[in-house]
Amino acid sequence: MAHRLLMRRIWTLSAKEIRYLPASFTAISSSSFSTSLQPSSPSASFLSPSHNLPRTSRRQVSFNVQDNEDFTERVINSQLPVLIDFHAQWCGPCKILGPRLEKAIAKQKGRVAMAKVDIDDHTDLAIEYGVSAVPTVIAMRGGDIIAQFSGIKEDDELDSFVSKIIGK
Template sequence: MAHRLLLRRLTSVTLREAPRSLQSQSSAHLSPLSSFCWHGTKPPLHHPASLRIARRFCASPASDVSFNIQNQADFTDRVINSTKPVLVDFHASWCGPCRMLGPRLEKMVAKQEGKVIMAKVDIDDHTDLAIEYKVSVVPTVIAIKDGDVVDQFTGVKSEDDLEVFIKKLM
């Protein structure tokens, strides 16, 4: 817990009542800061004397390649009707192997540079989807292309096996 608090403090920069010399240089400081990971829109600059730049720490560059399914309609819209191939990761928060496989999958999907996307389905929250796709073991990964199940596997796989699985999908 203490590490998280320290990390939050380190990842946010606050300049309050900055001296004149720093105020004139604030725009020069923004360009290097813009290379950090921004989630959403960049924070607005309200007053040059109290410039506050908040940013979230990025655990991995794969943070934009996956999304969590919210409900059945969201699944239909973002997975079934997707024009790109989709890897659907059925997982559970209490599952140790799921926590190992998830980051590996995100890393491999990120390597595809947008050709494949990844949807994450928590089976505890979306039991209906797990039943519909006959998921009895987690982690289960299902490859869906043009609304049809193309391939699937269960359990943890190595990065090499994941790469072969994704290449077959494309």
């Protein structure tokens, strides 16, 4: 059982975590543990610190708001314009709009951020910003609301909305 948990933890490690494992960890061996972590050949050395793992430089397009302090820090105090996607897990149109909005924001290559606020988890934020229907998207810059819309939009309308936010 412990061996299974250990293997599960190893397989879920990120590339960065694997790179910094202590050398003693890669040489784990036990008489009861039939699958040794010690590589049998240099090509099978997935835990070797010298092995270069592929790196991806994915920029975080959006983030989930955790609480009011997180909202203040990452949205209101943001240097970038921020689109706030007020949504709910049970909302069908929200599930359609969310990925479209992320795609429109990704096209801007870091000139705008997107915060996701689940209205069931953060009812106080939804009330504070007058959200009466979901999905509702509010654009903020420097803590001020500069634009907003409710409901679903087509991809070209979202691209236009995001472009206007950056240009304001």
